[in-house]
Amino acid sequence: MNLIEILSYSFIQRALLAGILIAVLCSVLGVFLVLRRLSLIGDGLAHVTFGSTAIALAFKLYSAASLLVSLPVVLLASLGILKLTEKARLSGDAAIGIVSAVGISAGIMLASVGGGYNVDLLSYLFGNILSISPEEVLVAAGLFCVVMVLLGLFFNDLLAITFNEELARVSGVRTKRINAVLVMLTALSVVLAMKLVGIMLISSLLILPAVSALQLARSFKTCIMLAALQGVCSVITGIFVSFLTNLPTSATIVFINLLFFGVSCAVRRLLIPRSAIPSR
Amino acid sequence: MPVEVVRAEQLACSYREGYVLEDVSFTVNAGDYVGIVGPNGSGKSTLVQALLGLVPISSGSARLFGSLCNGFSQWGRVGYLPQSLHLLNPVFPATVAEIVGLGLLSLKRFPRRLTRHDREKVDTTLGDLGIYDIKAKLIGELSGGQQQRALLARALVNDPELLILDEPTAALDPETRERFYRMIGDINRSRGVTVLLVTHDTGVIGQHASKMLYLDKRMLFFGSFDDFCHSPEMSSLFGEHSQHLMCHRH
Numbered sequence: 001m002n003l004i005e006i007l008s009y010s011f012i013q014r015a016l017l018a019g020i021l022i023a024v025l026c027s028v029l030g031v032f033l034v035l036r037r038l039s040l041i042g043d044g045l046a047h048v049t050f051g052s053t054a055i056a057l058a059f060k061l062y063s064a065a066s067l068l069v070s071l072p073v074v075l076l077a078s079l080g081i082l083k084l085t086e087k088a089r090l091s092g093d094a095a096i097g098i099v100s101a102v103g104i105s106a107g108i109m110l111a112s113v114g115g116g117y118n119v120d121l122l123s124y125l126f127g128n129i130l131s132i133s134p135e136e137v138l139v140a141a142g143l144f145c146v147v148m149v150l151l152g153l154f155f156n157d158l159l160a161i162t163f164n165e166e167l168a169r170v171s172g173v174r175t176k177r178i179n180a181v182l183v184m185l186t187a188l189s190v191v192l193a194m195k196l197v198g199i200m201l202i203s204s205l206l207i208l209p210a211v212s213a214l215q216l217a218r219s220f221k222t223c224i225m226l227a228a229l230q231g232v233c234s235v236i237t238g239i240f241v242s243f244l245t246n247l248p249t250s251a252t253i254v255f256i257n258l259l260f261f262g263v264s265c266a267v268r269r270l271l272i273p274r275s276a277i278p279s280r
Numbered sequence: 281m282p283v284e285v286v287r288a289e290q291l292a293c294s295y296r297e298g299y300v301l302e303d304v305s306f307t308v309n310a311g312d313y314v315g316i317v318g319p320n321g322s323g324k325s326t327l328v329q330a331l332l333g334l335v336p337i338s339s340g341s342a343r344l345f346g347s348l349c350n351g352f353s354q355w356g357r358v359g360y361l362p363q364s365l366h367l368l369n370p371v372f373p374a375t376v377a378e379i380v381g382l383g384l385l386s387l388k389r390f391p392r393r394l395t396r397h398d399r400e401k402v403d404t405t406l407g408d409l410g411i412y413d414i415k416a417k418l419i420g421e422l423s424g425g426q427q428q429r430a431l432l433a434r435a436l437v438n439d440p441e442l443l444i445l446d447e448p449t450a451a452l453d454p455e456t457r458e459r460f461y462r463m464i465g466d467i468n469r470s471r472g473v474t475v476l477l478v479t480h481d482t483g484v485i486g487q488h489a490s491k492m493l494y495l496d497k498r499m500l501f502f503g504s505f506d507d508f509c510h511s512p513e514m515s516s517l518f519g520e521h522s523q524h525l526m527c528h529r530h
């Protein structure tokens with residue numbers, strides 16, 4: 001089967017379109033999250049998504065309709081993580097851990113009450129981009145536009161708080177507000193990415209393109225672009241490889257990202273002089 | 281009539297362990313160069329952070345340019361250089377120009393976009409500080425002295441009227457430190473920028489600053505360095521030998 005034939009399938013076209021949009025979002029946000037040491041927020045919010053999806057399925061809301069429950073719940077959870085770090089004097093990882101545990105527990109309890117795990121819920125654990133519906137692609141495109149516009153509007157503020165929050169405040173940046181924007185954008189992206197790589201593997205799409213880009217970037221803007229490029233390439237390659245080899249798409253995407261990370265590390269060692277690599 | 285830039289009245293800050301700063305009252309006028317000294321844990325950094333609204337004030341008040349620090353919004357008039365050691369993530373992927381450009385956000389309204397004119401301003405500031413050649417380098421790959429100059433450029437790029445420096449030379453070797461202080465002195469004299477400098481080094485105050493504020497959880501002295509050196513109260517407080525050592529000009 002050649003490339004043209006594969007591309008002629010409408011489910012492949014939908015998967016590629018949605019996958020590219022989601023990969024760009026996760027990769028770009030991942031750079032900010034990794035640098036702010038909030039890498040695992042994706043995992044935490046994904047677990048909340050699992051709980052919210054269980055609620056949606058309990059109300060017989062499937063596919064795009066399940067987002068009506070997931071989006072508000074995950075947005076609230078993202079703000080909950082922020083409030084826990086601010087008010088309860090918890091570190092970010094502890095707050096993420098709490099919200100994550102509560103999210104997954106809620107999902108398990110609801111699934112149990114609703115008659116045990118079912119295929120729909122399990123499909124969210126590992127994702128299945130090839131089964132994405134036209135409605136879900138439309139929702140992904142809409143949310144992609146919203147997130148990218150907000151990222152563009154707040155880009156310099158996000159860069160400022162990522163570099164140093166104290167300095168950002170003295171430059172007039174409303175750091176609490178910008179932190180809230182960052183976690184809410186992440187929440188939107190995590191809900192979308194759930195379909196692509198599944199709850200268990202979401203953080204790979206947030207973290208791996210970002211850490212690969214950090215190896216090679218020579219400015220913040222190139223870092224963002226490199227991360228997005230890797231995210232997109234990994235999704236496109238992952239969809240084709242998984243289709244041809246009958247491997248699970250989500251896991252294939254993760255391994256391709258891992259391969260890119262290895263290559264980035266090797267290229268850094270080869271091209272960037274050792275004197276320019278800061279010691280840790 | 282001198283223009284008041286900073287005013288603290290009965291300022292006190294406390295954490296759970298109790299007061300870290302109390303009963304601090306002083307006024308800094310435009311063009312002053314004030315050195316804030318005191319032993320470790322004396323509240324020096326807390327004082328500047330309180331002035332910048334970064335830590336809450338327990339009682340009393342602090343004003344910048346006549347406005348209460350709590351709710352202060354004229355950040356375009358202020359430049360701030362924090363302690364360097366804990367600041368920089370060595371793998372942070374931003375260039376010097378990108379970081380210096382962030383200093384201009386204080387002059388911008390939402391959405392804070394940088395224009396070509398802003399990028400020219402960044403270039404000029406880097407040129408003024410003699411670091412234009414490192415403009416495209418990653419901030420984490422610079423030496424301690426270069427990083428400090430880059431962050432100073434960030435603090436100066438918005439042409440501030442008040443420059444607040446919190447132990448800016450802690451990570452620098454003596455030669456780079458001396459060069460850095462000379463640069464701050466030049467900025468104070470040539471541009472009329474008011475400077476508030478937190479340091480451990482009283483010798484620096486004697487050489488460069490016009491006033492000295494000595495803190496040890498409360499304000500023990502505020503005035504000129506010469507007055508400090510000839511003050512009988514300070515002599516009885518520190519002992520003649522210690523006072524002599526503190527007043528020794530390096």
